[in-house]
Amino acid sequence: MAxxxxxxxxxxRWLLILLAINGVxxxxxxPLFFKLRRPDWALIELLPFWVSILALLIHIxxxxxxxxx
Numbered sequence: 001m002a003x004x005x006x007x008x009x010x011x012x013r014w015l016l017i018l019l020a021i022n023g024v025x026x027x028x029x030x031p032l033f034f035k036l037r038r039p040d041w042a043l044i045e046l047l048p049f050w051v052s053i054l055a056l057l058i059h060i061x062x063x064x065x066x067x068x069x
Contacts (some may be wrong), residue, residue: 005060021052022049
């Protein structure tokens with residue numbers, strides 16, 4: 001698990017921040033698309049959502065590299 005592989009408290013803090021951002025963007029998509037019926041806004045919201053996924057992946061891969069070294 002990423003939390004256990006994090007090398008220090010600063011990495012864990014960043015992990016929580018990135019997960020929180022990702023979670024908010026994930027939850028935001030459904031109301032945009034279904035409740036507000038704004039597929040255009042939902043499509044625009046996908047860009048920061050996918051960037052947050054990429055940021056999480058990059059951050060977590062760094063844990064494996066720092067632990068293997």
